[in-house]
Amino acid sequence: MRVNYTSPHDLDESWLDDGWEKLILRWIDDALAGGVAEPNAMVLATVDADGRPSTRTVLCKGISRAGVVFYTNYGSDKARQLGLNPYASATFSWPLIGRQITVRGRVERVEREVTDGYWRSRPRGSQLGAWASDQSQPVASRAVLEQQLAAVAVRFPDEIPTPPNWGGFELAPTSVEFWQGRENRLHNRIRVTIAADGSPSAVERLSP
Numbered sequence: 001m002r003v004n005y006t007s008p009h010d011l012d013e014s015w016l017d018d019g020w021e022k023l024i025l026r027w028i029d030d031a032l033a034g035g036v037a038e039p040n041a042m043v044l045a046t047v048d049a050d051g052r053p054s055t056r057t058v059l060c061k062g063i064s065r066a067g068v069v070f071y072t073n074y075g076s077d078k079a080r081q082l083g084l085n086p087y088a089s090a091t092f093s094w095p096l097i098g099r100q101i102t103v104r105g106r107v108e109r110v111e112r113e114v115t116d117g118y119w120r121s122r123p124r125g126s127q128l129g130a131w132a133s134d135q136s137q138p139v140a141s142r143a144v145l146e147q148q149l150a151a152v153a154v155r156f157p158d159e160i161p162t163p164p165n166w167g168g169f170e171l172a173p174t175s176v177e178f179w180q181g182r183e184n185r186l187h188n189r190i191r192v193t194i195a196a197d198g199s200p201s202a203v204e205r206l207s208p
């Protein structure tokens with residue numbers, strides 16, 4: 001199962017010249033072109049009240065200098081954990097193209113208008129699913145879930161409003177690390193550290 005990474009392009013500090021957000025966007029495009037399914041999927045780590053980590057995948061739905069945005073249920077485990085400790089780490093992992101990005105920082109809810117804008121872009125089926133699911137809570141059976149879905153479809157025959165307990169979070173990075181697999185496990189790791197005003201305060205190469 002061992003893979004030898006032989007990228008023809010050698011990541012270095014200069015790749016960050018246009019900003020970390022541009023490089024994430026470029027790498028997502030490269031992952032898509034390289035055949036990665038859902039290259040905007042990232043594994044999000046949060047910690048619970050006892051300081052114990054949890055991870056799960058979410059889809060990144062926005063990237064700007066301010067941070068990376070994902071959407072979820074505000075009553076879910078992840079959202080409750082972020083309410084207690086608003087720090088997270090998110091990793092895009094693309095072994096198929098020998099790359100990984102990890103974003104760490106503080107998480108805050110996005111403005112309601114931002115959530116509403118994204119909500120309107122979602123297909124009706126996804127909107128109904130969000131209303132029907134009390135995310136992270138136990139549910140008696142698959143049949144119960146489907147009854148809940150049918151009930152919301154009747155309740156909202158036309159336009160579906162944003163559920164009050166659903167919305168976006170933005171992870172504003174304090175650091176972003178880009179990893180590129182290379183020969184002999186001498187991988188490239190470049191980390192940008194970001195100051196409170198959003199400007200990069202250091203771009204460093206890390207030992208693999």
Ligand SMILES: Cc1cc2nc3c(=O)[nH]c(=O)nc-3n(C[C@H](O)[C@H](O)[C@H](O)COP(=O)(O)O)c2cc1C
Pocket residue numbers: 038041054055056057058059060070071072073076077078079135136
């Ligand atoms: C590829 C993929 C994408 C996912 N995207 C999201 C997402 O954008 N938002 C979300 O709430 N859950 C998403 N999920 C489901 C989560 O991984 C998780 O099961 C759910 O959010 C509940 O997590 P929690 O109980 O830790 O809060 C996704 C799962 C996969 C496998």
